Amino acid sequence: xxxxxxxxxxxxxxxxxxxxxxxxxxxxxxxxxxxxxxxxxxxxxxxxxxxxxxxxxxxxxxxxxxxxxxxxxxxxxxxxxxxxxxxxxxxxxxxxxxxxxxxxxxxxxxxxxxxxxxxxxxxxxxxxxxxxxxxxxxxxxxxxxxxxxxxxxxxxxxxxxxxxxxxxxxxxxxxxxxxxxxxxxxxxxxxxxxxxxxxxxxxxxxxxxxxxxxxxxxxxxxxxxxxxxxxxxxxxxxxxxxxxxxxxxxxxxxxxxxxxxxxxxxxxxxxxxxxxxxxxxxxxxxxxxxxxxxxxxxxxxxxxxxxxxxxxxxxxxxxxxxxxxxxxxxxxxxxxxxxxxxxxxxxxxxxxxxxxxxxxxxxxxxxxxxxxxxxxxxxxxxxxxxxxxxxxxxxxxxxxxxxxxxxxxxxxxxxxxxxxxxxxxxxxxxxxxxxxxxxxxxxxxxxxxxxxxxxxxxxxxxxxxxxxxxxxxxxxxxxxxxxxxxxxxxxxxxxxxxxxxxxxxxxxxxxxxxxxxxxxxxxxxxxxxxxxxxxxxxxxxxxxxxxxxxxxxxxxxxxxxxxxxxxxxxxxxxxxxxxxxxxxxxxxxxxxxxxxxxxxxxxxxxxxxxxxxxxxxxxxxxxxxxxxxxxxxxxxxxxxxxxxxxxxxxxxxxxxxxxxxxxxxxxxxxxxxxxxxxxxxxxxxxxxxxxxx
Amino acid sequence: xxxxxxxxxxxxxxxxxxxxxxxxxxxxxxxxxxxxxxxxxxxxxxxxxxxxxxxxxxxxxxxxxxxxxxxxxxxxxxxxxxxxxxxxxxxxxxxxxxxxxxxxxxxxxxxxxxxxxxxxxxxxxxxxxxxxxxxxxxxxxxxxxxxx
Numbered sequence: 005x006x007x008x009x010x011x012x013x014x015x016x017x018x019x020x021x022x023x024x025x026x027x028x029x030x031x032x033x034x035x036x037x038x039x040x041x042x043x044x045x046x047x048x049x050x051x052x053x054x055x056x057x058x059x060x061x062x063x064x065x066x067x068x069x070x071x072x073x074x075x076x077x078x079x080x081x082x083x084x085x086x087x088x089x090x091x092x093x094x095x096x097x098x099x100x101x102x103x104x105x106x107x108x109x110x111x112x113x114x115x116x117x118x119x120x121x122x123x124x125x126x127x128x129x130x131x132x133x134x135x136x137x138x139x140x141x142x143x144x145x146x147x148x149x150x151x152x153x154x155x156x157x158x159x160x161x162x163x164x165x166x167x168x169x170x171x172x173x174x175x176x177x178x179x180x181x182x183x184x185x186x187x188x189x190x191x192x193x194x195x196x197x198x199x200x201x202x203x204x205x206x207x208x209x210x211x212x213x214x215x216x217x218x219x220x221x222x223x224x225x226x227x228x229x230x231x232x233x234x235x236x237x238x239x240x241x242x243x244x245x246x247x248x249x250x251x252x253x254x255x256x257x258x259x260x261x262x263x264x265x266x267x268x269x270x271x272x273x274x275x276x277x278x279x280x281x282x283x284x285x286x287x288x289x290x291x292x293x294x295x296x297x298x299x300x301x302x303x304x305x306x307x308x309x310x311x312x313x314x315x316x317x318x319x320x321x322x323x324x325x326x327x328x329x330x331x332x333x334x335x336x337x338x339x340x341x342x343x344x345x346x347x348x349x350x351x352x353x354x355x356x357x358x359x360x361x362x363x364x365x366x367x368x369x370x371x372x373x374x375x376x377x378x379x380x381x382x383x384x385x386x387x388x389x390x391x392x393x394x395x396x397x398x399x400x401x402x403x404x405x406x407x408x409x410x411x412x413x414x415x416x417x418x419x420x421x422x423x424x425x426x427x428x429x430x431x432x433x434x435x436x437x438x439x440x441x442x443x444x445x446x447x448x449x450x451x452x453x454x455x456x457x458x459x460x461x462x463x464x465x466x467x468x469x470x471x472x473x474x475x476x477x478x479x480x481x482x483x484x485x486x487x488x489x490x491x492x493x494x495x496x497x498x499x500x501x502x503x504x505x506x507x508x509x510x511x512x513x514x515x516x517x518x519x520x521x522x523x524x525x526x527x528x529x530x531x532x533x534x535x536x537x538x539x540x541x542x543x544x545x546x547x548x549x550x551x552x553x554x555x556x557x558x559x560x561x562x563x564x565x566x567x568x569x570x571x572x573x574x575x576x577x578x579x580x581x582x583x584x585x586x587x588x589x590x591x592x593x594x595x596x597x598x599x600x601x602x603x604x605x606x607x608x609x610x611x612x613x614x615x616x617x618x619x620x621x622x623x624x625x626x627x628x629x630x631x632x633x634x635x636x637x638x639x640x641x642x643x644x645x646x647x648x649x650x651x652x653x654x655x656x657x658x659x660x661x662x663x664x665x666x667x668x669x670x671x672x673x674x675x676x677x678x679x680x681x682x683x684x685x686x687x688x689x690x691x692x693x694x695x696x697x
Numbered sequence: 698x699x700x701x702x703x704x705x706x707x708x709x710x711x712x713x714x715x716x717x718x719x720x721x722x723x724x725x726x727x728x729x730x731x732x733x734x735x736x737x738x739x740x741x742x743x744x745x746x747x748x749x750x751x752x753x754x755x756x757x758x759x760x761x762x763x764x765x766x767x768x769x770x771x772x773x774x775x776x777x778x779x780x781x782x783x784x785x786x787x788x789x790x791x792x793x794x795x796x797x798x799x800x801x802x803x804x805x806x807x808x809x810x811x812x813x814x815x816x817x818x819x820x821x822x823x824x825x826x827x828x829x830x831x832x833x834x835x836x837x838x839x840x841x842x843x844x845x
Contacts, residue, residue, distance in 0.1 A: 382813055386810045394799035
């Protein structure tokens with residue numbers, strides 16, 4: 005019954021989303037309000053339909069309905085309840101359905117919240133959102149249906165996995181199905197991996213909303229900043245989730261993948277990073293259009309590119325064309341997805357070119373100087389686009405070109421990315437340190453220099469302390485830290501200056517001035533907190549990349565080896581056993597010494613799941629550094645084991661910086677009603693008067 | 698799978714023998730990090746746990762013992778398995794192809810930015826009065842009020 009409910013509601017969601025497209029477009033073209041309303045209602049209906057469908061699959065997972073082949077493939081009787089729920093996105097079919105329900109949720113939110121304020125844009129925006137939803141619901145229903153079931157043909161005794169019940173078949177024995185159920189992929193049994201996919205999906209589907217409004221603006225001819233105002237918060241929310249997804253993905257890789265790092269420049273990893281880069285460029289560039297009415301074409305192009313990068317990232321992960329620990333198995337949905345991606349990008353691009361040629365996207369203000377904020381934001385966009393091109397080229401462009409035109413398969417690995425991207429990231433931090441000090445429309449070199457003085461002095465003082473007291477002081481690292489600290493001090497200095505001005509003008513306390521500063525321009529000051537988060541991440545990345553120590557060691561039980569000047573490692577014992585969920589565990593008990601004193605007992609281990617071994621690190625973690633050990637080989641009979649040992653300085657700042665970044669984005673995106681003090685006072689008086697009456 | 702881990706252990710425990718001939722496990726890692734598994738796409742040889750990769754790491758150790766340099770070992774692997782196993786292609790044309798595009802990308806983006814600035818300059822209708830700084834703080838205050 006659950007399979008029928010899930011499949012029927014999924015099919016209905018497909019039909020309803022197609023109807024929503026048709027009704028919205030017809031309503032817009034023929035100016036029929038009834039059609040537009042009908043399209044809106046149909047679009048709203050997709051959420052409950054997909055929620056029921058997803059709910060049916062969840063209930064099937066929780067109640068162990070192994071006849072549904074998806075349940076059979078991602079769980080087994082030993083799977084705990086928590087992992088049964090997260091198994092919803094544990095494999096291609098379930099995660100596609102989950103993608104659809106999240107997309108419907110975003111569409112629902114955008115329609116409800118923007119209906120009144122952006123009435124003119126809504127019909128085409130709904131049609132664009134529903135086009136994306138209809139495509140994904142369509143491929144889920146027709147190609148990757150999670151509600152297919154196992155049936156047994158008694159005449160041949162063969163089991164078939166189908167959506168519709170073939171004639172003459174019977175349901176297989178539930179106990180037999182439970183005995184052969186495959187269980188959840190071991191790599192997905194980690195907190196980071198439980199949260200990482202939903203966050204990434206939310207980020208991906210979230211960027212569909214600004215794209216839909218941009219297409220609506222291009223199609224309807226409303227090319228003012230209305231579409232930007234309508235989607236400002238949606239863009240920030242999508243960016244927030246995408247950032248969270250990337251950070252959690254890094255944490256998962258660090259804890260579970262067993263290579264001592266958090267970013268491997270893997271093509272699928274990079275595919276998720278590309279929309280973040282283009283989206284970040286858009287978040288900056290869009291401010292120029294809002295404030296100065298400039299860069300209209302570029303902003304449209306950026307929002308189309310962000311959507312395109314989202315679709316490409318989804319294609320890279322789901323088609324199975326690219327092999328990676330991050331991707332799903334090879335699937336037939338690759339070609340349809342590629343065609344849809346190309347089609348939507350071409351349609352949106354064609355609309356943009358059409359409006360551009362008609363001269364409807366002209367800048368409203370003249371250029372006023374290279375040091376103005378708009379100019380520096382354009383330079384910021386150059387850096388983000390160069391990073392996007394370099395990473396896309398290294399991950400996909402170069403291997404495909406070499407294969408097509410040189411008949412050679414090539415890999416561009418860490419060496420390529422570590423050569424190409426650091427100078428661009430350095431320029432990004434340089435701009436982060438200069439742009440916030442500039443002003444809209446004009447900025448003189450003298451004023452810029454005066455504003456830079458304090459952040460420069462603070463940066464020089466910090467570098468001086470680092471060089472004197474720390475080991476992390478090679479020329480490259482000092483230069484890199486200089487740029488990063490400069491960006492951080494500028495963000496702090498700008499906030500402090502704002503507080504100081506308010507205190508002088510309004511005689512407020514520091515706390516009140518700070519609160520009101522954020523209240524009056526939460527995007528700007530939330531943005532500075534985001535900058536601080538990026539600065540903290542930068543400090544962590546530089547420390548853990550330039551100064552990472554990696555060594556392989558082989559130890560006998562009770563043997564102690566020196567790892568570096570500070571650390572020693574002792575192997576205390578090796579244990580082998582079987583866990584409750586049938587994994588073979590090999591655990592090394594070890595003691596970590598720092599400067600001769602015992603500081604931690606760690607247990608790196610290997611979990612041998614059927615067909616998949618996992619190396620789980622043992623780590624002694626402090627804010628200063630991680631002492632991170634992987635068990636790579638063992639001989640329990642001889643009491644000997646080999647290890648990969650990493651010392652990762654400042655790596656935890658990557659996660660802490662991520663938290664700061666999230667906090668800043670939440671502050672910047674937090675909804676608020678701007679009500680002037682005088683109006684608030686009048687309202688209070690009126691309400692009191694009403695009570696008295 | 699257990700066999701793989703035992704084999705891995707045997708390999709790694711054997712490397713100290715090489716250590717007596719001046720190479721360490723870290724020397725093998727240094728080279729293996731620059732190579733990619735020819736079988737498993739996009740996985741560095743150093744991180745790959747397949748039986749084939751264990752044998753290849755052993756070959757690296759033997760080549761180091763034989764006195765081959767890191768570059769010679771990588772060239773040897775490329776000659777046998779193709780450019781795909783190197784983190785960056787050794788062939789000059791492919792290497793240029795790999796590195797030229799990011800430069801072209803940066804160049805094109807810079808040209809686009811320059812064109813944007815030029816376009817803005819052309820549109821400048823009336824010269825804007827340059828800001829007349831009085832006291833630096835008042836200046837900042839005006840800018841601040843305008844921004845917020």
